[in-house]
Amino acid sequence: MQLFPALFFLLGIPSGAPGAHIVQYMYGCEWDDETDEVVNGYRQIGYDGEDFMVYDQKTETWIAPVQQAVHTKQKWDKDKADLAYWKYYYTQICPDWLKKYVEFGRSSLMRKDLPSVSLLQKTPSSPLTCHTTGFYPDRADLFWKKDEEELHEDVVKGEILPNHDGSFQMSVDLDVSGLQDEDWGRYSCVFHLAGGQEVSKRLDKRDIRTNRKTNDGGFDTGLIGGVLGGIAVLAVIGCIIGFFVYKKKHPKGFRATNTCEMSSLAGEDPAVKKGSSEEQSMLKTSA
Template identity: 75%
Template sequence: MYGLFLLLFSVFSLLASSSLFIFVSSSNVPNFPEFVQVGLVDDMEVSRYDSNTRRKVPKQDWMNKITEEDPTYWEETTQRLKGSQQTFKANIEILKQRLNQTGGVHILQVMYGCEWDDETDEVVNGYEQYHFDGEDFLVYDLKTETWIAPVQQAVPTKHKYEHNKAFMAQRKQYHTTECVDWLKKYVEFGRSSLMRKDLPSVSLLQKTPSSPLTCHATGFYPDRAHLFWKKDEEELHEDVVRGEILPNHDGSFQMSADLDVSGLKDEDWGRYSCVFHLAGGQEVSKRLDKRDIRTNWKTNDGAVAGGVVAAQFLLTGCIMGLIVCLKKRPQGKVETLLSSSGSLMCVC
């Protein structure tokens, strides 16, 4: 199964694929483009447009194969997105009026896509969701061919869309035909990349001797993976805190799991292991050994591993952060905040 957006990617078959387009339009956000569109296929970024560069560009080499069929593809889609940029700007103003808001920071997020099963050649689902300032605003239900309005202010838009029979037919046609046709092309062009499996490097990290011990796995692909601690052969749930799967700048992923070792006896350390499990059955296991722990404090030989832990946890940027937030809670709350430095960040 393939798709432009795979909503339940962690529990379905590896033959599942999805495609997703995410639009982010902002108002009065410093150091952030006014308008951004990101295209994803199975969590892999394949294209991007933003209002600073004003160009839609491929983010994977295999996406350039599109020009073999349509030499004008990138130019034509760039021009359409320039028009979308103005539409989104106007829509933010309409939403501000409808919600009785004036100045300040405002974010409009839209994502749409489809999911297709390549074994049965069936459309599994289609997705179209609107979020304003981190709250659900409007959601399309392909199965019932209706729009769901989570807030009262969205009801006029729901009625407008549903009363426009031509528009409703066009949205159904897009999700069940046009989107899937493009998805099939993407899968054909990028099959070797989309079907790849990369195992991670696994490190044991600890900030101070009293800090939890972190098992950090980075560089794996795809993101259908599980990281856990076990004692002997039994998976641990108590004293373990798992982190979210996060994207790396190269398209791979990272994740971590913390273990509280404050009450651990020296003779028991060898009974603990950190295990990374990639969907499909491949595993990497690392036994707990004090000699393998990388730290920011002095080791037994007096050396200082300065900055090791901090370097392991560098994140990639706001766009990918927005994607993680939206995918984590596609029908939930995503708080869009400004940091003290003025940069945009997400809190799921």
């Protein structure tokens, strides 16, 4: 089940009240793309950072969290036409808008990329690093395990960091100073992506990339040559691609932009226009 929430915020300053005050609107709905069920609809109004009014979709009434909102609640509960509109909005209009947003952003919302996994070590006495890069989204976990048990001791986990291409990277270190040679094969580095996908790499000395000196006085090119060489190649390719994309999009330099290009596609959420006048009126009488 993939649950998609829609959440909208509006801010305003009510008139008729001394000083500056903040009105907050939060409304939205949740849709299950497998069952096509609208799970929940909600509309909340805040005043100066505190709850003021909450719409209850199940009972089709308003809830007043504070005494100052009771008068407005009683008034709005009598407006059956308005309550019927909000019921229709949260069961029909809001889900339709949410489905459009999901479709427009499907490439990013549904994107899942598994990473490449590398074993890195500076010297034989240094901690062994399991490094993953290129995964998306950032809802992921990385850990070491021995046999089938996750390790918590002698382990240092790094933060999830962004890459320039929008993907992410993460690493976790394991202290191998007391590790016996016969036990190396019992250890694995496991990457877990939200949704259940996993990548596991068993610990093998032959797979470790390092920049330590070799017997001939040089350096093992596994880490330095591989990483820096890869970065250099990607940088050159990125520059070439960027140049042609720029030339294609800007064949004659700058051009005027039609600010209305997106209006016909996106339209306007009727809840924004619907809620503004009546809720401003509420605040005049209740503030």
